[in-house]
Amino acid sequence: MVARSHPPLIEVPLFPLPAVLFPAGKLQLRIFEPRYIDLVRECTRYGTGFGVCLILQGQETGAPAVPAAIGTMAHIHDFNTDESGLLGIMATGGRRFRVARSRARSDGLLRGEVEIWPDEPTVEVPVEFALLQSILERLIETMAPHWRDAPRAAYEDASWLGLRLAELLPLDVAEQQGMLELTDPLLRLAELRDILPRFQKA
Known part of the structure; x- marks a missing residue:
């Protein structure tokens, strides 16, 4: 019997946030802590991304937060400086990942060994989800x-449709994280469809 091989782990800097980033989603951040300025510098120098994870315990600033195990890679594509001189970045969500191990540097920056998930399969949206x-x-x-x-x-791609709805509908962050962690695009659509009546009553 041949042992099943696991994808190799890669090490990436982690940026815990009180929000969920979805694949292809847009992210704007103001950077002011030295550890995150170092993160941006590393990513731009080497052309790499960083991992965005929902904060489960703690806060974005101060002591290292406890991040969710499933997150999304972010790739910086633009910079700006605001009126106060703070660095702003714009990034786009890439592939999802699972954190196998993480550690905090002396400055509080988290680094994780992560397994990158493959892209979801392209599945045509069934007719029963046309309302979505x-x-x-x-x-x-x-x-x-x-x-x-x-x-x-894009609207006919069940994965794209579900991910865009998950980021735009007024879900709480725990629900968004659940949608991120699903790997079946049709199951995600079914769960979103079942949630819709909650918003229609408002």
Whole structure:
């Protein structure tokens, strides 16, 4: 019997946040702590990304927070400086990962050995989820203009549709984390469909 091989672990800096980043999602951050300035410097110098994980315990600043085990890689694509001189970055979500081990440096920056998850399979949206496509179109029109030029084919991709709904619907962060951790795009759509009546009553 051949032993099943596991994907190799890679080491990445981790940035715990009180929010969930989804694959292809957009992230804007203001950087002021020295440990995170070092993180940005490392990523730009080597062309690498950093891992974003939801904070389970603790806070974004101060002592190292306890991050969720499942997160999303973030890749910086733009910088800016605000009126107060703080560094701002804009990043895009990449692949998801699972943290196998993590450690805190002396300055509090977390580093994790992570297993990168493969992309979800491309699955066509079944007809019973057509309502979700219409809802996403309305959400994008009012809340996410950067997605207005998304091709029609994207709305037919169950993974893309579910991830965009999970980031735009008013879910709490625990629910968003649950959606991130799902690996079946049709199950994600089914769970989102079952949640919808909660918002329609408002």
